[in-house]
Structures are given as structure tokens and as C-alpha cells.
Amino acid sequence: xxxxxxxxxxxxxxxxxxxxxxxxxxxxVTEAEGDREKLVGKIQERYGVAxxxxxxxxxxxxARV
Numbered sequence: 307x308x309x310x311x312x313x314x315x316x317x318x319x320x321x322x323x324x325x326x327x328x329x330x331x332x333x334x335v336t337e338a339e340g341d342r343e344k345l346v347g348k349i350q351e352r353y354g355v356a357x358x359x360x361x362x363x364x365x366x367x368x369a370r371v
Contacts, residue, residue: 307368307369307371308368309342309368312340312368312371313340313341313342314340316339316340319340319371320332320335320336322367322371323335323345323367326363326367327349327352327353327363329352329353330348330349330352334348334352335348342364345364346360346361346364347360349363349364
């Protein structure tokens with residue numbers, strides 16, 4: 307699924323996102339609003355990983371859904 311599709315279905319995708327990154331709060335997922343860069347930033351903050359690692363995780367997630 308490409309990111310435009312994920313963004314368009316953000317409310318439906320929140321469950322998948324929460325199961326992928328369980329440490330993200332509901333508010334953090336909501337605040338990302340389907341914005342890929344915001345989601346990457348939230349993952350970086352919550353998990354303490356580098357931007358490249360967070361982007362890799364988001365890319366792998368998008369490829370699987």
C-alpha cells in the first residue's frame with residue numbers, strides 16, 4: 307500500500323499502527339494524522355531510534371499492509 311492510501315485510511319489504519327508500534331499512545335497516533343514524517347518523528351521519540359531506522363520501519367510497515 308502506498309502512503310497516500312495509508313493517509314486516506316488513517317482512522318482505519320490506527321489499529322495496525324498501534325499493533326506495530328505498541329508504545330505509541332493513541333494521542334500520538336492521532337497527532338500524526340497520516341503524515342509520514344510526523345509518524346517517523348513519533349517513533350524516533352518513543353523508541354529512541356535514529357531517523358533512518360524509524361523510516362525503515364515505516365517503509366516496511368507500508369509494504370506489508
